[in-house]
Amino acid sequence: MRSKFLLLAILLVSGAGCNSPACGGFIDGGFWVQGLAVDRNGRPVPNVTVKTQNTTVVTDKDGCFQIYELTYPYKHEMPFSVTAAGFKPYVKAVVTDSAAKKRFRVSLAETTSATSTVLDMSPAPDSLGPCEITRPGQGAMQ
Secondary structure, three states, rough: HHHHHHHHHHHHHHHHHHOOOOOOOOOOOOEEEEEEEOOOOOOOOOOOOOOOOOOOEOOOOOOEEEEEOOOOOOOOOEEEEOOOOOOEEEEEEOOOOOOOOOEEEEEEEEEOOOOOOEEEEOOOOOOHHHHOOOOOOOOOOO
């Protein structure tokens, strides 16, 4: 009994119970994305709805969004959708290789366009513009 209590005390003191980017700890099984929604000319698109399984956010005035959601341990697949008035939606399951933060750039295609909305899961460095730095309130929760 004493060894169980000691183990619990160690876990609590070490912060092992924290599974959030806010406290810097991760237990594998998270989906964390920071991204930018742009039109085909590269201009940021505000008010774009970005959804995962249990989380919905709306891009801010700079087209930035951020989502963190827990998944099953060692599972990094998440339903992911991006919708905006006047643009074609993106709706697919997204698979990442770890719970570490990922960078996404979504290029929205207008509904009248012959092209599709595209998700770039490994954009070039600095291609997220003002979204490269995580800011408080980046992407509004609905």
